[in-house]
Amino acid sequence: MKNKKTLANEEIKHLAKLSALDLTDEEIEKYGDQLSETLDYVENLNELKTATVKEAHSVTESKDVFFEDGAENKRSLKEEIVFRNSKKTKNSQFVVDRILKS
Amino acid sequence: MKDYVPVIGLEIHVELSTKSKMFCQCSADFFGKRPNSLVCPVCLGLPGALPVPNKKAVEWTVKIGKALNCKINPESKFDRKHYFYPDLPKGYQISQYDEPIAVGGFLEANKKKFRIHRVHLEEDTGKLTHEGKDSLVDFNRSGVPLVEIVTEPDFTNSEDVVAFLKELHTIIKEYLQVSDANMDQGSMRLEPNISIKKVDDKNLPNYKVEVKNINSFNFVKRAIEFELKRQLELLQKGETPIQETRGFNEKKGITVPQRTKEGAEDYRYFPEPDIPPLSFTQKYVEEVEIPELPAQKTKRYEKNYNLREHDAFILTRDGKMATYFEKVMEEIRDKAKGQKVANLIINKKIDSTASVKELTEKLKDQSEGRKTDLGSLESAIVAVLEGHPKEIKEYQSGKENIIMFFVGQVMREMKGQANPQVVKQELEKKLKK
Amino acid sequence: MNILGKSYVELLGLLNSKKISTKELHEYFSKREKKYNKELNVFLTLAENPGVEGEMPLAYKDNYNTEGIRTTASSKVLDSYISPYDATVVERLKKSKTYVFGKTNLDAWAHGASTETSDYGATKNPWDTSRVPGGSSGGSAAATASYLMPATIGSDTGGSIRCPASWCGVVGLKPTYGRVSRYGVIAMGSSFDCPGPLSWHVEDCALLLSHMAGFDPYDATTSSKPVPAYMEKLNAEKKLKIGIAESFFENVDKEVKKKIEEALEILRKMGHIEKKIKMLNPKHALSAYTILQRSEVSSNLGRYDGIRYGNDRSFFKEEAKKRIMLGTYTLSHGYYDQYYKKAQKVRALIIEDFKKAFDDVDIIIAPSTPSTAVKLGEFKKYPFFGEQMDILNEPANVSGIPSINIPVGLDSKRLPVGMQIMGRQFDEETILNVSYKFQRETNFFNMRETLLKKYHD
Numbered sequence: 001m002k003n004k005k006t007l008a009n010e011e012i013k014h015l016a017k018l019s020a021l022d023l024t025d026e027e028i029e030k031y032g033d034q035l036s037e038t039l040d041y042v043e044n045l046n047e048l049k050t051a052t053v054k055e056a057h058s059v060t061e062s063k064d065v066f067f068e069d070g071a072e073n074k075r076s077l078k079e080e081i082v083f084r085n086s087k088k089t090k091n092s093q094f095v096v097d098r099i100l101k102s
Numbered sequence: 103m104k105d106y107v108p109v110i111g112l113e114i115h116v117e118l119s120t121k122s123k124m125f126c127q128c129s130a131d132f133f134g135k136r137p138n139s140l141v142c143p144v145c146l147g148l149p150g151a152l153p154v155p156n157k158k159a160v161e162w163t164v165k166i167g168k169a170l171n172c173k174i175n176p177e178s179k180f181d182r183k184h185y186f187y188p189d190l191p192k193g194y195q196i197s198q199y200d201e202p203i204a205v206g207g208f209l210e211a212n213k214k215k216f217r218i219h220r221v222h223l224e225e226d227t228g229k230l231t232h233e234g235k236d237s238l239v240d241f242n243r244s245g246v247p248l249v250e251i252v253t254e255p256d257f258t259n260s261e262d263v264v265a266f267l268k269e270l271h272t273i274i275k276e277y278l279q280v281s282d283a284n285m286d287q288g289s290m291r292l293e294p295n296i297s298i299k300k301v302d303d304k305n306l307p308n309y310k311v312e313v314k315n316i317n318s319f320n321f322v323k324r325a326i327e328f329e330l331k332r333q334l335e336l337l338q339k340g341e342t343p344i345q346e347t348r349g350f351n352e353k354k355g356i357t358v359p360q361r362t363k364e365g366a367e368d369y370r371y372f373p374e375p376d377i378p379p380l381s382f383t384q385k386y387v388e389e390v391e392i393p394e395l396p397a398q399k400t401k402r403y404e405k406n407y408n409l410r411e412h413d414a415f416i417l418t419r420d421g422k423m424a425t426y427f428e429k430v431m432e433e434i435r436d437k438a439k440g441q442k443v444a445n446l447i448i449n450k451k452i453d454s455t456a457s458v459k460e461l462t463e464k465l466k467d468q469s470e471g472r473k474t475d476l477g478s479l480e481s482a483i484v485a486v487l488e489g490h491p492k493e494i495k496e497y498q499s500g501k502e503n504i505i506m507f508f509v510g511q512v513m514r515e516m517k518g519q520a521n522p523q524v525v526k527q528e529l530e531k532k533l534k535k
Numbered sequence: 536m537n538i539l540g541k542s543y544v545e546l547l548g549l550l551n552s553k554k555i556s557t558k559e560l561h562e563y564f565s566k567r568e569k570k571y572n573k574e575l576n577v578f579l580t581l582a583e584n585p586g587v588e589g590e591m592p593l594a595y596k597d598n599y600n601t602e603g604i605r606t607t608a609s610s611k612v613l614d615s616y617i618s619p620y621d622a623t624v625v626e627r628l629k630k631s632k633t634y635v636f637g638k639t640n641l642d643a644w645a646h647g648a649s650t651e652t653s654d655y656g657a658t659k660n661p662w663d664t665s666r667v668p669g670g671s672s673g674g675s676a677a678a679t680a681s682y683l684m685p686a687t688i689g690s691d692t693g694g695s696i697r698c699p700a701s702w703c704g705v706v707g708l709k710p711t712y713g714r715v716s717r718y719g720v721i722a723m724g725s726s727f728d729c730p731g732p733l734s735w736h737v738e739d740c741a742l743l744l745s746h747m748a749g750f751d752p753y754d755a756t757t758s759s760k761p762v763p764a765y766m767e768k769l770n771a772e773k774k775l776k777i778g779i780a781e782s783f784f785e786n787v788d789k790e791v792k793k794k795i796e797e798a799l800e801i802l803r804k805m806g807h808i809e810k811k812i813k814m815l816n817p818k819h820a821l822s823a824y825t826i827l828q829r830s831e832v833s834s835n836l837g838r839y840d841g842i843r844y845g846n847d848r849s850f851f852k853e854e855a856k857k858r859i860m861l862g863t864y865t866l867s868h869g870y871y872d873q874y875y876k877k878a879q880k881v882r883a884l885i886i887e888d889f890k891k892a893f894d895d896v897d898i899i900i901a902p903s904t905p906s907t908a909v910k911l912g913e914f915k916k917y918p919f920f921g922e923q924m925d926i927l928n929e930p931a932n933v934s935g936i937p938s939i940n941i942p943v944g945l946d947s948k949r950l951p952v953g954m955q956i957m958g959r960q961f962d963e964e965t966i967l968n969v970s971y972k973f974q975r976e977t978n979f980f981n982m983r984e985t986l987l988k989k990y991h992d
Contacts, residue, residue: 007864015860018368018867019833020186020193020840020848023856035861042822042874045881048815055879056886057179058726058756059935059960060713062378065755069120069158073127075142075753081619082138082146085844092137093231093238094842096188143620143719147838149613150600150622150719154755182834184866193837239842370866372875375725375831377755 007032007039106337108330109297109307110263111219111255115248116166116274116281117226117289118159123245124225125153125196130246133287137240145245147191152376155180159247160203160380162280163223164390166249167204169273170218174387178203180223180374185367188239189228197224197250199371203380209273210397211266217254224248249281255295255306260326264319267292271319272396276421285318292316296329298337309345313357316350325350329357399424407431407440416448423447433458439465479525482515483532497533505529538563540987543686543739547591547632557592557634561585564592564636567683571990576658577678578637580605586634593628594684596675597638598645598721599730601625604635608721609653610643612839612850622719623751624688624730631746639674639687641695644836644855645723647671648698648921649914652854657911660702661986662950666908669699670921672733676703679733681990686734686743690720692727693824694903694928697940700733701903701953704942704982706970707733708740709928711960712935713758715744716751722835724828726756727932735983737971740939741765744963760961768964769971775807778896780814783927788906794952795902798943801976802900807969810896815888819881820929825922826865826878827933833862882933889934893959898966901927903940903953931957939966941973944980951982 007015012032016023023031079092088095123130126144143151167174181199202222208215228244230237251270257263271290275283283290293314297307311333316325333343348357373379394402396418403414418424430443446464486508487494497504505526512525536555538546549555565581572578579597582604586592595601598608600618602625607613625635642652650673651657658673660666661681668677672689676699679687689696691709700707708731715730722728732743745766750759777799784792799809836859841847851859865874892899904924914921931938938957946952958966 011864012860015863015867018370019856019859019863020837021851021856021859022849027853027856031857031860034857035864038825038861039864042825042878044818045822045826045877048819048881048884050877050880050884053880053883055876056883057373057879058375058378059882059886059933060378060756060758062713062756062758063381065154065378066157066160067122067127067154067752069122069156071122071127073122073129073142075126075144075620076128077141077143077146077619079139082141084619085616087841090233090236090238092139093240094138094188096230096237096239096842097235146843148600148619148844149606149608149616149721149838150598150717152718152722152754152756154753184834184837186837186840188840188842191838191843193840194834241843368868370834370863370868370871372830372834372866372871375756 007036105301106298106334107301108258109255109299109310110257110326111295111310112251112253112257112263112266113293113295113312114251114267114270115291116251116283118162118247118249119281119289120156120158120162120247122156124156124159124223124247125245128245132242132246135242137242140242141244145191146241147193147244153196153374155377156247159223161390162278163203163221163249164382164387165278165280165392166251166274167207167221168387168390168392169278169395170204170207170209170221170251172204172207172218172221174204174382175201176383177201177379177381179379180377181371182374183369183371185369187227187230188237189230189241189244191228191241191244195224195227196374196377198222203382209266209269211269212262214262216256216262216266219252219254221249221251224250260323260330263294263326264323267319267322269396272419276419277393277395279421288317292322294322294326296326296333297343298330298333309343311343311345312347314347314349314360317352321350321352324355325357328355332357403427403440407437407444409440409444413441413444413448417444430458430461434462475519478516479512479520479528482512482520483525483528486511486515487532494533505533508533539992540682540735540983541685542736543591543734544736544742546685547742550589550591557586557588557590560592561636564684567990567992568637571681571683574659574664575661575677575681575683576656577639577674577681577683579607579609579640579655579674581637582635590632590634592636592684593633594637594639594675594678594687595625595635596641596672596687596689598641598690598723599625599638599688600719600721601635601638604638606638606721607655608644609641609655610850610852610855611654611846612848613845614850616845620719623716623753624747625719627746628688628743636684639672639678641674642671642854643852644721644832645671645690645692645695646832646854646858647914648694648924649909650674650699651911651914652852654852659911660908661990662704663908663948666910666950667702667914669702669904669908671695671699672707673699675733676700676705676707679703679705679735680986682735682987686732686739688743689731689733690723691729691731691928691932692724693828693922693932694925696729696731696733697903697928697938697953697955698925700940701942701955702908702951704945704951704953704979704986705733705735706737706740706942707731707940708744708963708967709931709938710744710748710963711758711937713756714937714961714963715747716749716754716757718751718753722831724831725835726831727824727828729932735979737941737967737974738766738769741769741967741971744967758961763964765964765967769968771968773965773968775897775965775969776895777802777807777809778812778892778899779809780812780892780899780901782814782816783901785816786905787902788946790946791902791904791906791952794944794946795900795954798954798973799900802969802973805972805976812892812895812899814892814899814930815885817926817930820885820933821922821926823878823881823885824929824933826874827882829858829862830866830875831862833859833866885930886934889930889936897958898969899957901955901957903927903955907946907948907950907952927955931955936960937963937966939970941970942979942982945982
């Protein structure tokens with residue numbers, strides 16, 4: 001008998017909010033089941049003992065990669081390019097229609 | 103307030119005055135520039151863009167950490183801090199979470215030691231302004247290097263907070279010269295966390311109120327005072343103040359609630375995969391130079407030049423002033439003149455552009471007798487005499503040493519800017535009429 | 536001049552010796568695009584202008600920023616997005632005498648192993664158009680297989696080059712993480728994404744890699760290790776120790792196993808030695824990858840708010856939404872340790888596992904995919920199936936090592952079987968070398984000739 005770890009609808013709603021996604025009720029139901037299945041699968045990680053293992057933040061061993069302050073800027077974007085892909089602009093600024101918390 | 107004691111901690115953000123932004127080569131000198139003119143794929147958060155850290159910004163953070171007597175962590179890294187807001191182009195801010203560059207330091211102010219919890223480096227956001235129904239975003243500021251300094255909740259009054267901030271400001275602006283640290287323009291920002299506990303309570307209070315939007319040193323005191331008063335009233339009524347973020351309204355001098363976020367923000371921090379970690383060897387840390395700091399300099403001036411603490415303090419607030427003072431003292435080679443030179447500089451009788459020759463001339467004036475402005479002396483004498491008819495009668499009836507009383511009064515009126523001999527002469531002239 | 540089937544290297548030679556012109560090449564491939572793209576749905580966008588004389592046409596997976604050309608990541612969120620800049624890889628290849636011919640289809644945001652999650656329709660497998668080409672670089676693989684392009688550029692985050700290369704029967708190389716710059720490639724899994732080439736001929740991949748690889752000041756995760764002369768090393772004599780791990784052959788189709796064994800026999804005859812090694816089961820790599828990738832995805836897709844560019848987040852489709860939410864979950868307060876942190880630790884174990892294995896052997900061979908190409912619509916039945924198809928590819932992504940897919944024959948359904956050759960970090964030289972020699976030995980079983988007959992001029 002598979003012990004299903006279900007993500008409750010409330011949890012899916014919360015995740016959708018944190019992710020700034022709007023979901024229909026149908027989606028909430030469907031995703032709950034599907035994501036739970038995925039979470040079930042990854043439980044197999046617990047078969048490996050990792051108490052004394054240090055996390056690998058990366059596969060490379062690089063450290064201390066920087067650029068020099070004041071280096072030439074070769075990537076500056078011209079005004080037409082900056083706004084080329086945006087929907088609404090005003091006074092050289094991007095416009096957000098929704099009024100958000102101040 | 104007898105039974106209660108304030109518990110105040112500070113969160114200070116300082117914009118570094120590097121040439122380039124934190125993760126790209128765009129200019130960091132954004133103030134007053136046309137909106138969205140200092141942007142590139144990186145600071146605009148375009149698809150596919152990647153961050154590479156600014157070496158100087160990291161160095162300067164180490165400098166700040168060292169100046170605040172912190173331990174520089176041998177290993178550090180950047181982390182992503184997630185939340186959605188129009189001025190945050192990537193949907194996350196590259197900041198530092200559990201491995202900041204510096205931890206555990208302190209800074210003295212008002213003769214007290216205040217502990218520093220941590221110093222870390224992050225990027226600034228764009229600027230959001232509101233115009234009617236629209237919100238407008240300018241990304242010039244997006245990606246500018248920002249150092250965050252967090253203190254322990256060691257402050258118990260607003261005077262200490264202001265003194266601390268001023269000391270920090272002097273160090274960062276005048277001495278390390280890593281930021282303009284201008285509260286008006288936002289290159290130095292303060293958010294105090296304020297709560298109150300009972301005097302005998304060993305634990306920290308179970309709430310704290312964060313205050314935002316304090317744009318000058320003057321307002322710091324007012325904001326804190328108002329907030330403490332507000333919280334005390336609630337506590338005395340038996341209520342616990344709500345844990346919240348409040349904004350300071352400078353026109354009214356009060357704090358007001360900002361719209362509360364539902365539940366605590368979950369920033370979902372995780373290590374920034376696009377940037378390899380930072381390492382700071384002991385050698386590197388030792389080699390990061392910091393100049394003599396204001397506190398040390400002040401003590402040195404008091405000791406070496408016999409300056410009054412107050413004057414030594416003033417001289418050391420301004421890097422140019424202090425440097426000039428020392429230059430002059432070195433040329434004069436007379437430590438005894440220290441206080442006199444200090445006075446000249448502080449009272450703006452001489453400025454740092456004046457040559458040592460000019461200054462020595464002024465010094466001579468002083469020792470031979472201060473130059474007296476006869477016009478103001480006349481008015482001062484008249485004013486003093488008018489105010490003391492009794493004493494005039496006493497003088498005229500033979501008590502001649504009362505003249506010294508008058509000299510004292512006139513000197514006070516003239517704020518010391520007079521030669522006592524000349525004052526005595528003029529007084530005698532008038533009194534003997 | 537008969538162009539059909541000529542390798543990238545060959546065409547470049549003809550171009551350089553002026554036996555053929557860029558104009559001719561452009562016209563040739565444009566004709567083929569018109570003829571076959573409707574059926575295969577390989578290209579999303581064609582560049583407006585042919586290149587300058589002397590330049591080779593090259594197609595890029597549509598997650599590469601190409602200046603002035605629409606870039607969508609196959610998502611309606613970026614439906615009308617015109618790239619303001621070139622990815623470093625594009626810039627470098629342009630400097631190496633190529634021009635952008637077009638952008639190829641992918642699973643939206645590279646989320647998938649079939650190209651079916653593209654908002655612009657699925658790409659079809661040239662071998663059997665009722666089947667998927669694999670993904671997420673399905674468009675690039677199909678374009679290469681059907682010779683709509685002599686070679687293409689893709690990206691591999693969790694098998695996204697090797698899987699479609701395997702199912703379309705072409706060569707696909709996932710370089711070492713950090714060997715090639717990710718700057719300008721729309722980020723999916725930041726600690727996994729590897730830009731790489733696909734082609735019919737191993738030397739084409741070697742040449743393209745030599746132009747793409749190297750430190751990039753715009754990508755802090757690129758390596759400053761010098762780039763070897765891959766082309767020169769292709770013919771070097773090498774006798775290699777081949778590691779075979781049993782755990783990489785579990786749950787693999789019988790026919791796939793058979794073809795791999797036949798390929799290994801050929802390699803043995805070529806003088807290489809096989810050695811049985813013990814490695815962690817790939818299922819752990821799949822789990823670690825699933826958690827870490829989705830965490831990074833949830834973060835990387837946070838910038839799509841429609842304010843500065845593109846459409847708003849309501850344009851995200853199902854797969855993207857699911858991945859974003861799962862990633863948000865695994866990073867969220869209370870779950871971070873259990874998922875993200877645990878996965879990072881297992882990642883460390885897998886990296887160590889490969890390090891140990893490569894003390895013993897020079898390359899590790901396994902199937903690229905447990906089966907051959909599945910039918911369109913098959914993946915929808917399983918929420919996780921797409922990813923499970925990549926189970927054998929994940930270990931290389933989790934450990935950062937390079938891996939190449941080479942075709943090793945057809946199964947009874949006349950579908951390609953792919954074999955992957957994994958190597959040490961930054962040892963692309965060795966895996967290219969053995970692949971090149973294998974191709975010389977077998978001509979990849981005339982698979983190219985078979986398909987070119989189907990996709991004649």
